[in-house]
Amino acid sequence: MPEIEGSPGSSMHGVTGRESVMAFSVASPMVHTDRTAKFDLPVDSEHKATVFKLFSFANPHMRTFHLSWISFFTTFISTFAAAPLVPIIRDNLNLTKSDIGNAGVASVSGSIFSRLVMGAVCDLLGPRYGCAFLIMLSAPTVFCMSFVSDASGYIAVRFMIGFSLATFVSCQYWMSTMFNSKIIGLVNGTAAGWGNMGGGATQLLMPVLFEIIKKAGATPFTAWRIAFFIPGWFNVIMGILVLTLGQDLPDGNLSTLQKKGDVAKDKFGKVLWYAVTNYRTWIFVLLYGYSMGVELTIDNVIAEYFYDRFDLKLHLAGIIAACFGMANLLARPFGGFTSDYLAKRFGMRGRLWNLWLLQTAGGLCCLCLGLVNSLPLAITFMMLFSIGAQAACGATFGIIPFISRRSLGIISGMTGAGGNFGSGLTQLIFFANASFSTEKGLTYMGIMIMIVTLPVSFVHFPQWGSMLFPPSQDIVKGSEEHYYVSEWTEEEKQKGMHQASLKFAENSRSERGGKVASAPTPPENTPNRV
Amino acid sequence: MEVPAGFLVVSLLLSCFATTSYGVYFSSLKETLEVTASPTKGQVLKAGEDKITVTWRFNQTYPAGTDSDYKTVKVKLCYAPLSQKDRSWRKTVDLLKKDKTCPHKIVARPYTASNSSFTWTVERDIPSAIYFVRAFAFNAQEEQVAYGQTTDAHKVNNLFEIQAITGRHMSLDIASICFSAFSIVSLAGFFYMEKRKAKASQEK
Numbered sequence: 001m002p003e004i005e006g007s008p009g010s011s012m013h014g015v016t017g018r019e020s021v022m023a024f025s026v027a028s029p030m031v032h033t034d035r036t037a038k039f040d041l042p043v044d045s046e047h048k049a050t051v052f053k054l055f056s057f058a059n060p061h062m063r064t065f066h067l068s069w070i071s072f073f074t075t076f077i078s079t080f081a082a083a084p085l086v087p088i089i090r091d092n093l094n095l096t097k098s099d100i101g102n103a104g105v106a107s108v109s110g111s112i113f114s115r116l117v118m119g120a121v122c123d124l125l126g127p128r129y130g131c132a133f134l135i136m137l138s139a140p141t142v143f144c145m146s147f148v149s150d151a152s153g154y155i156a157v158r159f160m161i162g163f164s165l166a167t168f169v170s171c172q173y174w175m176s177t178m179f180n181s182k183i184i185g186l187v188n189g190t191a192a193g194w195g196n197m198g199g200g201a202t203q204l205l206m207p208v209l210f211e212i213i214k215k216a217g218a219t220p221f222t223a224w225r226i227a228f229f230i231p232g233w234f235n236v237i238m239g240i241l242v243l244t245l246g247q248d249l250p251d252g253n254l255s256t257l258q259k260k261g262d263v264a265k266d267k268f269g270k271v272l273w274y275a276v277t278n279y280r281t282w283i284f285v286l287l288y289g290y291s292m293g294v295e296l297t298i299d300n301v302i303a304e305y306f307y308d309r310f311d312l313k314l315h316l317a318g319i320i321a322a323c324f325g326m327a328n329l330l331a332r333p334f335g336g337f338t339s340d341y342l343a344k345r346f347g348m349r350g351r352l353w354n355l356w357l358l359q360t361a362g363g364l365c366c367l368c369l370g371l372v373n374s375l376p377l378a379i380t381f382m383m384l385f386s387i388g389a390q391a392a393c394g395a396t397f398g399i400i401p402f403i404s405r406r407s408l409g410i411i412s413g414m415t416g417a418g419g420n421f422g423s424g425l426t427q428l429i430f431f432a433n434a435s436f437s438t439e440k441g442l443t444y445m446g447i448m449i450m451i452v453t454l455p456v457s458f459v460h461f462p463q464w465g466s467m468l469f470p471p472s473q474d475i476v477k478g479s480e481e482h483y484y485v486s487e488w489t490e491e492e493k494q495k496g497m498h499q500a501s502l503k504f505a506e507n508s509r510s511e512r513g514g515k516v517a518s519a520p521t522p523p524e525n526t527p528n529r530v
Numbered sequence: 531m532e533v534p535a536g537f538l539v540v541s542l543l544l545s546c547f548a549t550t551s552y553g554v555y556f557s558s559l560k561e562t563l564e565v566t567a568s569p570t571k572g573q574v575l576k577a578g579e580d581k582i583t584v585t586w587r588f589n590q591t592y593p594a595g596t597d598s599d600y601k602t603v604k605v606k607l608c609y610a611p612l613s614q615k616d617r618s619w620r621k622t623v624d625l626l627k628k629d630k631t632c633p634h635k636i637v638a639r640p641y642t643a644s645n646s647s648f649t650w651t652v653e654r655d656i657p658s659a660i661y662f663v664r665a666f667a668f669n670a671q672e673e674q675v676a677y678g679q680t681t682d683a684h685k686v687n688n689l690f691e692i693q694a695i696t697g698r699h700m701s702l703d704i705a706s707i708c709f710s711a712f713s714i715v716s717l718a719g720f721f722y723m724e725k726r727k728a729k730a731s732q733e734k
Contacts, residue, residue, distance in 0.1 A: 090617075090619070091657035092694065094657060094658045096617055097616050097618060129721070132717065133717065137713075137714070139709070140713060143706040143707075146698065146706040147698065147706065149696055149698060219655060219695070219697070220655045221654065221694065221695055221696070222702070225697060225702055229706075232709060233709070236716075239716075240716065243720045253724075308618075308619045434616040434617075434618065437618055
């Protein structure tokens with residue numbers, strides 16, 4: 001069945017998890033390279049790049065990659081820009097601990113909805129306009145910080161800025177139009193990890209800007225407001241760059257390539273149904289809230305924590321806080337790497353154990369972070385916690401592609417939303433309450449992380465097993481085909497709509513592990529005509 | 531031989547979890563200084579504009595020689611309990627080096643037993659809150675040895691309020707509106723121009 005542009009879930013199609021994280025290029029016999037196309041990178045029949053050349057800016061593929069991840073990075077900077085400046089802002093606006101906590105919750109809640117809407121926006125306007133609209137319309141919200149004079153204004157502005165985190169969706173969607181499905185896992189993972197680094201970079205950037213502006217003569221309560229102009233300008237600049245330098249598809253822009261024939265799209269209702277009725281979806285929604293979610297929470301609270309607990313100067317607290325977010329550069333890909341590595345030997349069971357180990361270790365380090373009283377130890381536990389949590393994020397998306405083939409896009413979207421939800425929830429429970437201190441909050445959050453990670457042991461694939469149980473011995477029920485084709489009704493199977501799932505099932509046999517010689521893979525790309 | 535090494539590691543780890551508790555405790559200090567400040571009870575002062583005049587001297591009712599080791603006096607602006615509520619970064623802790631009650635320094639002077647005074651303009655980074663004034667006497671080792679404050683032991687009497695500056699400026703507001711308008715207009719402009727180009731190329 002032809003790959004339908006823009007159908008629900010198509011943005012993640014082809015992410016099999018089979019690609020090792022170090023697969024920078026595609027073995028050519030598998031993918032038919034279109035040699036007639038004149039692009040800087042080798043492309044397939046859809047003109048999607050089959051090679052990922054990190055340090056190139058070649059139009060359109062690598063240029064898209066860089067525009068995309070930098071836009072996502074910029075929105076992270078804007079969303080978390082207030083966090084390292086809270087010690088100044090709380091004095092200016094007379095905030096209480098609950099005000100600060102609520103603002104943190106607000107900053108991550110808006111994007112729960114905007115991420116769900118963004119998929120539709122990308123379908124309608126294309127990822128280029130989706131991205132540009134979002135960051136240029138959220139630039140005014142960043143500039144609004146200069147008007148804020150009390151707690152309610154502060155919370156409202158942080159809520160509005162938080163909508164811009166939906167660039168995650170446009171980023172991943174845009175990548176999938178430009179990169180072949182065999183390397184899309186690596187490309188998307190790198191873009192997501194590097195975008196998340198913005199949460200760390202801002203902890204470094206904002207205090208430095210604040211100090212410079214103060215040195216230039218501004219009083220502190222004005223200097224922080226001026227500092228917010230810089231993230232606002234980043235938003236505008238990136239929006240303009242995306243509009244002028246970017247394009248939706250390898251061959252041009254969406255509006256000129258809209259009509260693609262009268263092939264039936266998959267029904268949204270069905271895709272949603274299979275996502276929602278798969279219990280594994282909900283376990284991962286919960287789990288991602290305690291890997292990505294706690295990462296966002298820490299982005300919001302850690303600078304203030306180091307400032308208050310260890311009496312550090314603002315920019316020093318910012319540097320330490322930045323290290324947490326910047327670890328994403330390597331930690332998130334590391335989680336994907338260990339997932340792939342363990343899958344070679346132990347299959348899906350290895351991936352599940354990997355996720356459980358990383359996330360639980362992160363939780364344990366978070367617990368210790370709240371308990372220690374010395375600065376060097378606090379920094380050590382914070383870094384170990386960051387590696388655990390961020391690697392767990394990478395490991396999560398090493399498993400998600402296998403939950404469902406039909407509903408992959410929606411499950412990814414729901415998981416992402418779960419991350420934001422977890423962040424809002426942990427900030428509300430542990431850091432908006434005046435009744436216990438921030439260090440106690442960190443300890444309790446660490447305990448909750450370890451408890452919430454336990455349900456991953458319930459994730460059972462009949463064909464591959466789970467953490468504690470081996471795969472089903474039944475010949476029919478224990479096959480990959482049975483699992484993936486069960487998402488289609490008889491009617492749909494008769495129309496042949498399940499062909500892509502069958503192919504995926506065959507490719508996924510490597511998740512049995514045990515260094516099984518993988519079956520020769522048929523060419524991934526079917527021609528666009530039936 | 532492994533036991534001592536293991537014990538050392540464990541005790542090292544445990545010691546890092548334990549709080550360090552050396553230092554001067556506020557409850558050990560005597561209130562031997564008499565401090566008065568110019569703001570009357572409940573008066574509201576504006577940051578950056580109004581002034582506070584603080585006077586302090588040794589309370590003569592204490593035996594002579596009590597102040598023999600006082601070397602310097604540091605006068606500080608302190609938060610009243612009402613302004614510490616729900617704000618753990620202003621918490622009162624008995625161990626003085628961890629105490630956050632009095633973060634704002636007014637003046638530091640060498641100690642004299644007779645009347646001293648200082649007039650201070652409330653700085654522009656002082657937040658809006660309810661305050662009182664406290665003076666600490668330090669010895670030669672820079673440790674607190676005595677104190678005096680303008681309020682009572684429960685910190686309810688004789689408190690005054692300071693109103694902070696907003697930090698907002700008309701020029702910032704205008705700049706913010708201009709940049710926001712630029713962002714929206716340029717986005718709309720691009721969109722409109724591209725739609726026109728697409729229509730023009732379709733009509734060709």
